[in-house]
Amino acid sequence: MAEHPAYPVGLRLTGRRVVVLGGGQVAQRRLPALVAAGADVLLVSPQATPSVEAMADAGEITWLRRPYQEGDLADAWYALIATSDAEANTRASAEAERHRVWCVRSDDADQATAWTPATGHSEGVTVAVLTTDARGRDPRHTAAIRDAVVEGLRDGTLVAPHHRTRTPGVALVGGGPGDPDLITVRGRRLLGEADVVITDHLGPRDLLAELSPNVEVIDAAKLPYGRFMAQEAINDALIEYARQGKSVVRLKGGDPFVYGRGMEEVQALAEAGIPCTVVPGISSSISVPGAAGIPVTHRGIAHEFTVVSGHIAPDDERSLVDWPSLAKLTGTLVILMGVGTIGKVAETLIAHGKSPDAPVALIQEGTTAGQRRVDATLATVGETVRSEDVKPPAVIVIGEVVNVGPKTAAPRP
Structure with missing residues (x-):
């Protein structure tokens, strides 16, 4: 035998x-x-x-x-x-x-x-x-x-193409904070099976080079303060390609439902009768501070953390953020999309009781080869952004956790 x-x-x-x-x-x-x-x-x-x-x-x-x-x-x-x-x-x-x-x-x-x-x-x-x-x-x-x-x-590194008819639809994939290795296993596999990928500026761009030459890649980049593809046009593109019987991946940075307008796309697809799979991603609000050596919570220092969008200044009537209440919290404050408004944010927080000496860290291009960390205080952060030429995307962390770990984290492997 x-x-x-x-x-x-x-x-x-x-x-x-x-x-x-x-x-x-x-x-x-x-x-x-x-x-x-x-x-x-x-x-x-x-x-x-x-x-x-x-x-x-x-x-x-x-x-x-x-x-x-x-x-x-x-x-x-x-x-x-x-x-x-x-x-x-x-x-x-x-x-x-x-x-x-x-x-x-x-x-x-x-x-x-x-x-x-x-x-x-x-x-x-x-x-x-x-x-x-x-x-x-x-x-x-x-x-x-x-x-x-x-x-x-x-x-997705071993791709076996489907030769039977696949059910057309859209996968809304969170790509993580930028490092291509931080996308989920399922997200990477769906990318490897896609016919069309609609991506934006904050998606893990390095993954696009791994796609098969026959995959159509559409740039839906919403560059800060630059040209952008309207959300309605993105919705229409997702629906159109899915109706053509293609497997579509909408690749977004971070998590689709954390300031990613992901639910708007899900709603549009639902109204059009298009099946949609949501693949969560690692949010930059937690991962980028971690990559820079900052824990958003730490025993004896911060028992909570709050994530806030800073794309609208506190004095703008469109703002939905209760900044006076945030100033009274003792935990960590993480601000996304706040590079352009951080001066106004800092002034508002100080005016409502936050200490001007509160530590602040700005992490630009977190988890990527271009990552850098700039430290300041709440009183100096507005000027620091200008003098250090901090550019988006950057995650801003305010709180005592900024001083818990080393000022620099290990470089990306």
Whole structure:
């Protein structure tokens, strides 16, 4: 038997009897997948780990609290033998052979009639790996191959095009704060499957270079104080391409619902009857301060943090922010889109009781190769922005947490 490779096959175990002998660590690892496959699982073991016992208590498996006995495998379709009794394992294996039950043995793979592959899952695809030479008995080698394939499918570096008809629609993907490695696994995979990508200035631009040449990329950049593509035009483009039957990714910086106007796009798509998937992203309000060595909360210093949009000055009648109340808070204040208004913001906060000496940090181009941090106080931040030529995008942090960590964080790898 050892001279021939194993024949790979997928077992459909729904409603079919599977017998597991032994309730130890091997059973604990294998049982969840058997339950997920819909198998009718019978566990035969005098003892079990707490996790296995919990599965029995929940009714997911049936547990006979005794050692293996002849006849336990008579009605089984598949058996997993994993007891610590070598003699019982041998007898059970022989019974499985007599009843033509495919049998896995954890203690002696050579005496088994089936091997358990290293498996992984990614969006409806199951990857199962069996090596065909002597290394097939090295689970670390097999698992490493499995991990490499699954990771490639998840992060989009291994793209398998769909050849069947896909359901057209839009994925609203949060790209994170700028570093392409900080997009979510799902977001990166959807980018790899897209026909059209509509992106803006704050999206992780480095990811666009990885797209296939046949992917249409549309620049919907809303550059601060520069030309922009109207939101209505973006909505119309999303709807138009989706109606053409294409898979569309709307790539946005940070998280789509944190000052990203993402819900406006979701509403427009819903009104047009276009299905939309929302993929959250890492918000720059937390990640950029962290990349600069600033925790937005810290024990004994800040028990809360507040995120505010600064794109409208405090004295503008359109502002919806209660700046006087913010001045009274003792936690951390994080301001996004506030480079142009920070002078007015600082004056307002001081006027309503915030200390002029409150520490302030401005982090420009956070998490990217161009990241830089500029420190000031609330009294000096307006002039500091001008003298240091701080440009958007920049995240502004106000509070004692600014002085907790080192003034500079580790450089981006």
